[in-house]
Amino acid sequence: GEWSCERESNPPVTLFYATSAVVLGVLAMFLCRAALRPGASIELRLIAVAILVNVVVGLRDMVLYRFESTYGPTTIWLRYSSALFGLVLGYIVITRFRTANASVRELLGSLSAQVQAKEAELRQSYSQLEQLARQQERAAERSRILRDMHDGVGAHLSAAIRQLQSGRGERQEVLAT
Numbered sequence: 001g002e003w004s005c006e007r008e009s010n011p012p013v014t015l016f017y018a019t020s021a022v023v024l025g026v027l028a029m030f031l032c033r034a035a036l037r038p039g040a041s042i043e044l045r046l047i048a049v050a051i052l053v054n055v056v057v058g059l060r061d062m063v064l065y066r067f068e069s070t071y072g073p074t075t076i077w078l079r080y081s082s083a084l085f086g087l088v089l090g091y092i093v094i095t096r097f098r099t100a101n102a103s104v105r106e107l108l109g110s111l112s113a114q115v116q117a118k119e120a121e122l123r124q125s126y127s128q129l130e131q132l133a134r135q136q137e138r139a140a141e142r143s144r145i146l147r148d149m150h151d152g153v154g155a156h157l158s159a160a161i162r163q164l165q166s167g168r169g170e171r172q173e174v175l176a177t
Contacts, residue, residue: 017062047085054084054085
């Protein structure tokens with residue numbers, strides 16, 4: 001039920017409530033005007049509607065409270081209209097979360113593809129390095145064999161030349177050397 005109470009006239013409080021209502025009303029109008037522009041997001045439009053509803057209901061509650069003699073808990077509508085604002089904010093948070101989640105999944109997919117491409121490049125580079133290492137090993141082995149052969153042949157030729165120069169070596173010995 002409704003109850004009646006004797007309220008003192010408190011002009012500063014009434015002035016504060018009225019000023020707040022005017023300021024919030026003006027802000028709501030600017031927000032609504034921005035929401036009505038072409039290209040405005042659905043989120044902005046939903047917030048504008050929720051704020052507009054809260055301002056209208058708040059004005060109604062303020063008028064009833066300040067100027068009516070009967071006022072009770074059943075006449076307060078602002079607490080119920082504020083739930084609409086909370087629902088709109090919840091919708092916006094969920095929508096943005098889903099968008100961000102999809103974006104993160106897309107980025108992860110792109111990153112995964114890039115990692116796979118880099119791994120393929122690394123495998124190819126490693127394969128080329130292995131080939132080059134094997135070629136270097138073969139070249140080093142050939143060089144060593146040639147050096148050994150050269151050193152061995154050079155030593156034998158030097159020995160044969162000394163035998164010939166000294167005149168002590170017989171033809172068969174020199175040929176064998």
